[in-house]
Structures are given as structure tokens and as C-alpha cells.
Amino acid sequence: MRYFDPHIHMMSRTTDDYENMAAAGIVGLVEPAFWQGQVRTQVGTFIDYFDTLVGWERFRASQFGIRHYCLIGLNPKEANNIALAEEVMKIIPRFLEKEGVVGVGEIGFDDMTPGEERFFAEQLQLAKDRNIPALVHTPHRDKKAGTERTLALIKEVGIAEELVLIDHLNEVTLPLVMHTACWRGHSIYPNTKLSEERMVALLKQYGTDKMVVNSAADWGRSDPLKVPKTGQAMLAAAFTEADVEKVLYTNPIVYFAQSGNISLEEMQPVKIDQTKLWQENSVLRGQSPVIEK
Ligand SMILES: [Zn+2]
Numbered sequence: 001m002r003y004f005d006p007h008i009h010m011m012s013r014t015t016d017d018y019e020n021m022a023a024a025g026i027v028g029l030v031e032p033a034f035w036q037g038q039v040r041t042q043v044g045t046f047i048d049y050f051d052t053l054v055g056w057e058r059f060r061a062s063q064f065g066i067r068h069y070c071l072i073g074l075n076p077k078e079a080n081n082i083a084l085a086e087e088v089m090k091i092i093p094r095f096l097e098k099e100g101v102v103g104v105g106e107i108g109f110d111d112m113t114p115g116e117e118r119f120f121a122e123q124l125q126l127a128k129d130r131n132i133p134a135l136v137h138t139p140h141r142d143k144k145a146g147t148e149r150t151l152a153l154i155k156e157v158g159i160a161e162e163l164v165l166i167d168h169l170n171e172v173t174l175p176l177v178m179h180t181a182c183w184r185g186h187s188i189y190p191n192t193k194l195s196e197e198r199m200v201a202l203l204k205q206y207g208t209d210k211m212v213v214n215s216a217a218d219w220g221r222s223d224p225l226k227v228p229k230t231g232q233a234m235l236a237a238a239f240t241e242a243d244v245e246k247v248l249y250t251n252p253i254v255y256f257a258q259s260g261n262i263s264l265e266e267m268q269p270v271k272i273d274q275t276k277l278w279q280e281n282s283v284l285r286g287q288s289p290v291i292e293k
Pocket residue numbers: 007009032034106216
């Protein structure tokens with residue numbers, strides 16, 4: 001089976017993770033820009049972070065045979081420093097033009113403050129103006145109200161619902177999104193959010209259309225192999241290999257293909273060449289480079 005993880009923060013992960021993901025069949029991923037766990041205080045740190053997403057991290061993934069795409073955006077936790085957020089909004093458009101950038105994200109609500117709502121709406125507008133995807137994080141606290149306000153804001157901004165993926169859904173919030181044309185994202189975590197078994201139950205109840213599954217792995221307790229593990233759980237629950245491929249590979253690529261910067265056709269295996277360098281840096285530490293012919 002081949003898999004695609006549409007939400008994972010690889011900058012926080014190790015080369016072991018890349019090797020294990022490739023071995024488990026993950027051929028591509030999307031890394032949304034997000035919260036670093038530590039407040040950023042200057043626009044320059046956002047510029048360097050976005051440059052790393054489109055540069056070094058994309059190269060690093062290629063060294064393990066994985067295609068790396070990313071989303072650029074201001075995350076909700078950092079939308080409450082209004083002066084800084086305004087500066088960040090000015091640099092986002094030029095990053096949306098870069099190779100491998102497949103939309104705006106992750107955006108949305110954390111505490112549902114006026115600042116969060118303002119920059120959430122402005123970034124939905126950016127995606128609407130460019131006709132590209134927007135990945136929306138739903139809050140962990142007061143999730144139902146946050147999801148309802150998210151869906152109302154999408155209508156107010158007027159972005160096509162097909163361009164929006166509502167992420168971190170669960171048994172309570174997925175039914176709200178089923179009434180819309182938005183795509184449906186689910187994060188499988190070791191303890192919180194959803195388990196593989198709960199995800200399988202949602203797929204049985206609601207079907208596989210527009211359904212997307214990710215690991216959302218980052219610098220916290222998380223598991224970068226949750227997409228293939230969900231595939232195993234689906235097969236164990238009598239879903240077919242075609243169902244698994246649709247939900248865990250085709251759906252997310254078709255969704256992000258609306259950006260024009262990714263397609264099913266281009267998802268050919270990446271030939272690993274570890275003799276390559278990125279700005280004179282290599283992922284190797286004295287090992288013999290792998291070179292695939
Ligand atoms: Zn995330």
C-alpha cells in the first residue's frame with residue numbers, strides 16, 4: 001500500500017522517522033506551518049521558518065524518498081499579537097508563490113479571540129483570492145462551538161467550501177461538516193484526538209468521500225506512522241485495499257491538487273540520491289550515501 005500524510009510537522013521529527021515512514025509506504029506529505037511551542041517575537045523568525053519549510057525540509061524529505069509539500073500561514077495561537085501578525089500577513093503572499101506550496105494553513109481558532117477571528121478571515125480571503133486550499137485547525141477546547149463558528153466564517157468570507165479542509169474532527173464535529181462541501185480531516189493520536197479504531201467507525205458510518213486522515217505528528221507525543229496504522233485497521237475491519245488507497249492516498253492529493261502545485265500524476269517514486277547537498281549541507285554523518293538508480 002502507498003500512503004500520503006496530509007498533516008505532519010516534519011521539522012520536529014528525526015531522520016529515523018523519515019526512514020520508518022518511507023518503509024511503511026508513505027510517499028508524500030504536507031507540512032502545514034504552525035506553532036513552534038514557543039512564542040515568536042519577530043517577523044524575521046517567521047521568514048526563516050517559512051524558508052526552511054520550502055527549502056531544507058523539502059530537501060531532507062527527498063533524501064529519504066518522500067515528496068514534501070507545505071502550507072504557509074499564521075497559526076491561531078500567534079494571531080493575538082496584532083502588530084506582529086500584521087507584519088506576518090505581509091510576507092505570506094510571496095511564500096504562497098513558491099514551489100511545493102499547496103495552500104494556506106494551518107489557520108483557524110484556538111481560544112476564539114477577536115484577533116484570531118480577524119486573521120483567520122483574512123487568510124481565508126487570501127486562499128479565496130488565489131483559488132487555493134485552506135487547511136483549518138479546529139480548537140481542542142470548546143470544539144463544537146469553534147467548528148460551528150468556523151463554518152459560519154467560511155460562508156461569510158465566501159470561499160468555495162471545496163477549497164477548505166476542516167481538520168481534527170471527531171464524532172461530535174464531523175456531523176456538522178457533513179452538511180457542507182468542505183473536506184473532512186481527522187488526526188490520529190496515541191492518546192487524545194482519535195484512535196485508529198474510532199476512525200474506522202467514522203468511515204463505516206459516514207463513508208469515504210472527502211474523508212482525509214493524518215498523524216498531525218509534531219514535537220509532542222505523537223506518531224508519524226498513524227496513517228499506515230489506520231490503513232491496517234481499515235483492512236482488519238474489512239475495508240478493501242481500494243478503500244484504503246482512496247482515503248489515505250488519493251483523497252488528500254486530489255484535495256491539494258486544487259492548488260495546481262501537486263497532482264496524482266507527479267507522485268512517481270522519488271529516486272534517492274544522498275550525494276546531493278542543500279546549501280552545502282547533507283543529512284549524512286559519515287554514512288555511505290544511498291544512491292538509487
Ligand atoms: Zn498541525
